[in-house]
Amino acid sequence: MEMAVFPSDHSDELGSMLRAVGATILPMTEISPELPGEAGALIVELGEEPLRRLRHLETLAAESAVPVLVVITPDQLPLLDTAVGVTDFVLIPLTRAELRLRLRRLTRAAGTDEIHHFKDLELNLLTYQATLSGRPLDLTYMEYELLRFFIERQGRVWTREQLLSKVWGYEYYGGARTVDVHVRRLRAKLGEERASWITTVRSVGYRFG
């Protein structure tokens, strides 16, 4: 599972521990504009500059529905009293068992774990497979990525530009119209009864769920 980790010059201990529990690290710096769409959680190590890290965390969390795990020393705990956007914390020294457990609970609660459900739709992030009432749904890669983005961030309205930059992830030549085309295809594949899962919000964008 992919984890956004801030800062990028985190401790070696955290890095090796995360790899040991099977996470792929997506390093984040203060100038990284936003969380990568594939991140299942954001892990923030407070380190030597706890206040600065927490401030940056706050701006990142405001933009995203991804759960946030703070790596913290016992004497930094009072800072969490007023911190915004923190889902859970883990104390240093870290243990592998605790980190694995916390991450799993975090991602499951946030719906960013490996299997997502929405009504009778199931999306398996490990196998890339989607099913509707147990029947396989055949998606192209970009349709799959779009559906995954939607299902991980239900209920929120996304503009075409946001979807383009978060799902396609680069300045895609076709422009925002590409998004309309893919939403149409996805609706067609979901079928008539489920097409309304993705609603068009007039002159804004799209919402799932």
Place this chain on the structure above:
Amino acid sequence: MNKQAEYVLRTVEERGIRFIRLWFTDVQGFLKSVSISPAELEVAFEEGMTFDGSAIDGYARVQEADMLARPDPSTFQILPWRPDEQVARMFCDISSPDGAPFEGDPRGVLKRNLEAAAELGFTFYVAPELEYFYFADSGPKPKVLDRGGYFDLTPLDSAQEYRRKTINALELMGIPVEHSHHEVAPSQHEIIVRYTDALTMADNIMTFRLTVKEVALESGIYATFMPKPLEAHDGSGMHLHLSLFEGDRNAFAEPGSSNGLSQVGQQFVAGLLTHAAEITAITNQWVNSYKRLVSGFDAPIWISWARNNQSALVRVPLAKRGKASSVRVEYRSPDAAANPYLALSVVLAAGLAGIKNAYELPPEVVDNVHELTPAERQAAGIARLPETMAEALEVMERSELVAEALGEHVFSWFLRNKRKEWDRYQHHVSRFELDTYLPVL
């Protein structure tokens, strides 16, 4: 290996896909397919699959028969019409063994033309209206299934069920359908596919034709895109709704302009009109195509444009609720038996020529062009589309624009091949001649 290819490999494994069909088209637009097993897929992604190009119409070049088909993972799709055996397909780009794109590959030709549009800042979007007939079988005498007419519903429209199955299959493959209905002629149907970018649309049209035919076959009937199978009735066309976007902005739209079109849109239409005769051999590539382009059967034959006039070659439909994004122009002469990659290439090239050279849009034709006298048409400067394949080929041969759009290889092969077809037709003594001349001469 990129993420798309990885996704395909994973899906093939998870879904127990037995065969992967690698699809490409020959110059005349016939779908070609090489089946490979999942074990060969990774190599196909990395190196391409080698095949003998000299066996493909329009590819033949004796000195380099070996060619590579490189699957495009973004086109991976499981085929829905055989649920019992899991088969998937991908469209391929064709290259020579050294990796250079093969200039005879129609998909490559379209990609090149789309790049030319991209250099000007445009993305090309297309929505086609596809017409076809259902007949009882593929025998030489077309047997219609019904006597239904335009928009007719049951019980006359007995083929409704086949159409519904077809639409289901199309939607499962990510080809959204806007609507469908019984067309004017008996046993004739139309399905309108929602717009998408031109490359995907050309792939979609290939998939569409196969899907319509597969569903018909399964139901024990026959479907055909032959442009004019019934002498006394309308032929099957493929009206193309075209638009250019600059990023998110429809480059054709200009609210408040006299005809709803921006200057770019007007120049594009002027380009279509100026080069219409030159590109007709490609958009209407069969001897039979010209039996559809006659007066009296709703097909355009006069090179003209209008907002709301079904006799015009180019129509500028009224955008729904004045929505800028749905402003488009409709090019009405192509038929569904064209090679979609090449047809979209020359149509785009004609429109872009209008923009690059700032062509002036001639006045709109509000009268029914068919009813004008020849003198009136001449006064209005309205010419006719080529009347026969021979005439179309002659105009095409002199066209810099078509040679440039298709590339030398496709351009010269096409002319050679179609001249042969015309020659064979010229040798044929038709039923018309026997019926008309034998009793009296």
